[in-house]
Amino acid sequence: MDIKAIYEAVIRGDRTAVEAGVTKALEEGTEPDVILNEGLIKAMEEVGQRFESGDFFVPGMLIAARAMKTGVAILGPLLVNSGVKPIGKVVIGTVAGDLHDIGKNLVGLMLEGAGFEVVDLGTDVSSERFVAAVQDEKPGLLGLSALLTTTMSGMTEVIQKLTENKLRDMVKVFIGGAPVTQTFADQIGADAYADDAAAASRKAKELLSGS
Numbered sequence: 001m002d003i004k005a006i007y008e009a010v011i012r013g014d015r016t017a018v019e020a021g022v023t024k025a026l027e028e029g030t031e032p033d034v035i036l037n038e039g040l041i042k043a044m045e046e047v048g049q050r051f052e053s054g055d056f057f058v059p060g061m062l063i064a065a066r067a068m069k070t071g072v073a074i075l076g077p078l079l080v081n082s083g084v085k086p087i088g089k090v091v092i093g094t095v096a097g098d099l100h101d102i103g104k105n106l107v108g109l110m111l112e113g114a115g116f117e118v119v120d121l122g123t124d125v126s127s128e129r130f131v132a133a134v135q136d137e138k139p140g141l142l143g144l145s146a147l148l149t150t151t152m153s154g155m156t157e158v159i160q161k162l163t164e165n166k167l168r169d170m171v172k173v174f175i176g177g178a179p180v181t182q183t184f185a186d187q188i189g190a191d192a193y194a195d196d197a198a199a200a201s202r203k204a205k206e207l208l209s210g211s
């Protein structure tokens with residue numbers, strides 16, 4: 001199976017072709033992470049660039065995102081090994097005002113694959129809800145996602161609210177999303193930043209082991 005065909009099907013927003021392409025590639029022995037990175041994620045990067053240059057509009061982006069999700073749904077179980085005892089608990093969510101969830105979902109999947117128990121709060125999560133989840137779930141790690149420059153301040157707010165509620169020392173905060181950088185993470189006092197799902201899972205393990 002040509003990975004390029006999967007890539008093109010995502011850009012076209014052709015869910016049926018994505019499903020067929022991913023299934024066929026797996027049958028032919030292509031590694032799930034190759035399909036994910038070279039087919040699905042690369043296609044979404046291209047969609048983002050086309051949107052920026054005015055060749056793509058929101059509906060096109062949405063249809064492409066749905067097609068990508070179809071592919072991720074097939075790959076998901078293969079990226080996660082089940083039946084392992086959790087090595088730690090992570091609460092994860094996309095910050096207030098932000099509806100992007102593909103990257104956050106991938107991070108969640110990779111963390112599950114690495115043996116974490118993942119509590120996913122979804123998208124458009126207020127800082128109050130993050131704080132309540134830290135109180136209730138008592139996770140070792142809190143993962144915050146933001147895809148818009150306008151919603152990144154939600155991350156700052158979550159960290160401030162954790163401090164106000166005397167919870168900041170109880171949980172390590174790691175952050176990510178396209179506009180997020182290490183510099184931003186340092187500025188707001190996050191414990192770690194990762195630029196993709198594999199790095200997120202590596203960082204999560206480091207944070208838990210205290211290294």
Ligand code: B12
Pocket residue numbers: 041044045047048049051052058059061062065097098099100101102103104106107142143144145146147148149150174175176177178179193194195196197198200
């Ligand atoms: C798909 C998409 C949408 C879909 C979202 C569907 C969904 N269910 O997620 C829809 C159509 C709904 C959408 C809407 C909008 N979007 Co949009 N969208 C995108 C697009 C094309 C792809 C995002 C994506 O899924 N990437 C693929 C994933 C795998 O990558 P990722 O999200 O970056 O995640 C990885 C890493 O960042 C990291 N990561 C992510 N989260 C976390 C969390 C933690 C804890 C860690 C450690 C790591 C981590 O790991 C992930 C996996 O590798 C991007 C373009 C881009 N290049 O990012 C624009 C983009 C983010 N959108 C943009 C805009 C402007 C919008 C809208 C405002 C458009 C509009 N006018 O309405 C709305 C906002 C809606 C809202 N309130 O949130 C802009 C943002 C510009 C900016 N600087 O703020 C972008 C960059 C497009 C562009 N080039 O202009 N969008």
